[in-house]
Structure formats: structure tokens, C-alpha cells
Amino acid sequence: xxxxxxxxxxxxxxxxxxxxxxxxxxVLGVDAWQRAxxxxxxxxxxxxxxxxxxGRLVGxxxxxxxxxxxxxxxxxxxxxxxxDGWMLxxxxxxxxxxxxxxxxTLVRVSSSxxxxxxxVIWAEVDDPANMVMFDLSGRGxxxxxxxxxxxxxxxxWVQDVDGIEIVSRGESE
Amino acid sequence: MKKRxxxxxxxxxxxxxxxxxxxxxxxxxxxxxxxxxxxxxxxxIIIVAAGIVPKLGAVSLVGLTSGILxxxxxxxxxxxxxxxLSYTAVGVGADLALWLLRNPENLVVATLAGTLxxxxxxxxxxxxxxxxxxxxxxxxxxxARALLxxxxxxxxxxxxxxxxxxxxxxxxxxxxxxxxx
Numbered sequence: 605x606x607x608x609x610x611x612x613x614x615x616x617x618x619x620x621x622x623x624x625x626x627x628x629x630x631v632l633g634v635d636a637w638q639r640a641x642x643x644x645x646x647x648x649x650x651x652x653x654x655x656x657x658x659g660r661l662v663g664x665x666x667x668x669x670x671x672x673x674x675x676x677x678x679x680x681x682x683x684x685x686x687x688d689g690w691m692l693x694x695x696x697x698x699x700x701x702x703x704x705x706x707x708x709t710l711v712r713v714s715s716s717x718x719x720x721x722x723x724v725i726w727a728e729v730d731d732p733a734n735m736v737m738f739d740l741s742g743r744g745x746x747x748x749x750x751x752x753x754x755x756x757x758x759x760x761w762v763q764d765v766d767g768i769e770i771v772s773r774g775e776s777e
Numbered sequence: 778m779k780k781r782x783x784x785x786x787x788x789x790x791x792x793x794x795x796x797x798x799x800x801x802x803x804x805x806x807x808x809x810x811x812x813x814x815x816x817x818x819x820x821x822i823i824i825v826a827a828g829i830v831p832k833l834g835a836v837s838l839v840g841l842t843s844g845i846l847x848x849x850x851x852x853x854x855x856x857x858x859x860x861x862l863s864y865t866a867v868g869v870g871a872d873l874a875l876w877l878l879r880n881p882e883n884l885v886v887a888t889l890a891g892t893l894x895x896x897x898x899x900x901x902x903x904x905x906x907x908x909x910x911x912x913x914x915x916x917x918x919x920x921a922r923a924l925l926x927x928x929x930x931x932x933x934x935x936x937x938x939x940x941x942x943x944x945x946x947x948x949x950x951x952x953x954x955x956x957x958x
Binding site: 613616617619620621623624627628631632635638685686742743744745764 | 806812813874877878879883885886889890892893896899900902903906907920921922923924928
């Protein structure tokens, strides 16, 4: 305590700056180590969210891919908060041809950390009035939100999305 | 009779500022798609609290109180515990920074304390994400940007708080407070 009292203001500021830099370095270092341990899927760049179709990996997307998409927004009815982000439709069409998707094709969006999964059909995803979209949360993860009744309040949203699966097999013609 | 660490008047002031943090979080929404942008008003209020009640633990108390309020109001996307801890971390982080740096009316000090306080919130959110197994890959890709956002907006908030304290002093607010105490 006395040591701290004896320091000059310049020393205190330098220590605070040092702590700040050390904390930032710690976060980024641990994160890099975690990513190295994870071993991402070989076909996808690190940080991608995989898109599977009928169990087969067809690709993935990253934040960089999203930035190239047109942004969308709506005000949710529950909290009156503006949800900003990218339409799920546009995200899927980055990796899947439209011709491969039928109106009844099932799109399953999941979060393993939240233990949440939501199923919507392509017709719902493709209808812009439903605003089935990803909102970027404060810490950089994606949250699936929508105006659809089954996805229009916080408890129904899928936070920390880490996987998308498209199920086309077995669907009725 | 043993003198209490915080007077009733100080506790009332701190509770009001804690409520202001929550009200600001709910009502002030900046149309920015940037992580941590709420820190610009959040840290300003915290630094003002540190100036009005210049005692170690004062802003930790503001953080804890605002965290309890926010948790009960259901704020935040990641549950009550995450909300409580992250709000409290802001106060504790700023408190520790001000314990080292002292006078929050010094603009450099206010800026640094704001940055460190907001960094503490980021650390809690990042730590909670790691514990709960959030999708690390995607977080990682945006992590540097999110971290930068927290640092910049924390610094701006701290600076704003420091300027507010200076303005309050010029307006005679501290002389008024001294009379009330």
C-alpha cells in the first residue's frame, strides 16, 4: 500500500497501461491457443460456422463473408429493440444453390453451447416478411431472430449459433 | 459510535447512479453495430460516481447494485448471472484502476480507469463464454475487434466522465455536496 502511495502519477499511469496491454495480450494469446487446440474442420477456415446438407459438409461462413452481404433489420415486438444483421436466406445461398432448396426443405439452426435448435422450412426462411436473420451479439457471436411466431421472443432465439443443417432427404415432393 | 464507511447520503447517491446505469442501458441505444458501444455512457456514469464519492469500493457498489437491478429486469442476452457479474466487474475494475491512479478528474486517469473498467466487463463476458463453451471459433474471429471496441468505448466513456466531473466542479456541485454531507 505504501509503495503505491509513494509512486509518481507517471509511474501509476504506466503501470495501468501495462496492465491493460497485458490483459489484452492474455485474452488474444489464450484465444489463439484455444483455436489451435480445437483443430478446425480441414475444409473450413478457422472460425467458420459449418453448413451441412443431409449430413455432408457443404461449406461454412465467417464474419468476413457476412460483411459482403446486404444488412437487414427489424424491431422486435417483445423489447422494441432493433435487431440488425444478415438474412439467413442470404447466408445459406452463399454455399447452397437455390435450386437445391425446396419450399419444404428443413433448415436446422443450432447452438451446442446453449443446447438450442430451431427448425424452419426454406419457404419461411426465403420469405423476407419473416425476417429470419442473424443478429450480431455484443461479443461477436450470432443470434438467430425472426418475426416468425416460433422465433419472435428472446427465449426462442438461438444465441451463439455454431451450426446449420439443411435436411432435404425424405421431404415430400 | 463507530463511523460508517459510507454515509447514508453517499449510499443514496451511489444507488441513484446505479439506477442511472440501468436506465441508460435500457433507454440510450446508439445505432452502432460495434461491440461495447454502451461503454461510452456506462463508464461515464461510473467515473462520475467515483468523483462524487471518492472512496475505495464506491464504484464497486454501483456496479453490484446496477448488476442486481439489471439481473432482475432481465437485461442481457446471456442470463442473470452473466449480467450480474459483468455489471459488477465494471465497478470493481474501475475501482481497482482508481485505487492505483487516484484522481478521476484528471482526464488521463479518467480515460484509463474507464478503459480498465470496461476491460473487466469484457473479461467476464469472455470468461463466461469460455466456461459455457460458446462457439470459440466464431468468437475468436471477431474477438480482436470486440476487444478493441470495448477498449475504445471504455476510454471515451471515461473521458466523458472526467469532463463531466470537471464541469460539475465548475458549477459548484462539489461545494454543494460538501454542505449536504
